[in-house]
Amino acid sequence: MRLRNIPGARDVIEESIWAIKNPEGCKGKWKEVFGNNNPVRIEIGMGKGRFIMDLAALNPDINYIGIEKYSSVMLRGIHKQEQLLLPNIRFIRMEAEIITEVFDKGEVDRIYLNFSDPWPKDRHAKRRLPSREFLSRYDEILKKDGVVEFKTDNTDLFDFALEEVAPAGWKIDAVTRDLHNDPALNEGNIMTEYEEKFSKLGNPIYKYIISR
Numbered sequence: 001m002r003l004r005n006i007p008g009a010r011d012v013i014e015e016s017i018w019a020i021k022n023p024e025g026c027k028g029k030w031k032e033v034f035g036n037n038n039p040v041r042i043e044i045g046m047g048k049g050r051f052i053m054d055l056a057a058l059n060p061d062i063n064y065i066g067i068e069k070y071s072s073v074m075l076r077g078i079h080k081q082e083q084l085l086l087p088n089i090r091f092i093r094m095e096a097e098i099i100t101e102v103f104d105k106g107e108v109d110r111i112y113l114n115f116s117d118p119w120p121k122d123r124h125a126k127r128r129l130p131s132r133e134f135l136s137r138y139d140e141i142l143k144k145d146g147v148v149e150f151k152t153d154n155t156d157l158f159d160f161a162l163e164e165v166a167p168a169g170w171k172i173d174a175v176t177r178d179l180h181n182d183p184a185l186n187e188g189n190i191m192t193e194y195e196e197k198f199s200k201l202g203n204p205i206y207k208y209i210i211s212r
């Protein structure tokens with residue numbers, strides 16, 4: 001769901017010290033950006049930032065990058081970060097399609113996809129973040145033992161995502177169609193805003209973890 005447009009949101013992001021202005025220029029240099037050699041993990045479609053910021057707070061020895069294409073959505077995360085001042089998180093406002101121009105081969109440790117846009121029309125299948133086209137992009141930037149974690153409440157999107165795994169040359173390490181009642185996968189689960197909302201409505205949450 002897209003939030004209403006907030007006038008000036010893009011300007012605020014542009015001025016924020018927590019938002020990366022020239023992400024392409026950081027390719028291969030993310031450890032320099034953070035000033036350490038800690039693992040780098042990214043969330044594509046971070047929304048208001050609750051999930052990735054909670055992770056950053058819990059794991060100070062891991063660097064996190066939240067990617068979001070809508071300024072009015074990312075603005076919420078920027079405002080939260082101005083209060084929290086977490087040293088191990090940065091934000092990028094960009095389209096996910098250019099991800100290989102921003103991260104170098106093997107530069108990313110883990111990728112999170114949470115409640116992604118389902119793009120329900122067949123002609124838009126290539127734009128879905130768990131599609132084989134995007135899995136090919138993830139393959140370029142993930143280190144050899146890196147994983148992709150995907151959560152959604154959308155049955156059709158999850159079915160599609162599962163069907164894309166093998167043709168893309170990946171394998172399923174773990175999968176559930178009822179995350180919050182799965183003792184193993186739900187252990188340590190960090191909820192997103194949408195996850196909390198949908199689960200309160202009684203919607204089951206689907207999740208997979210995949211690797212090459």
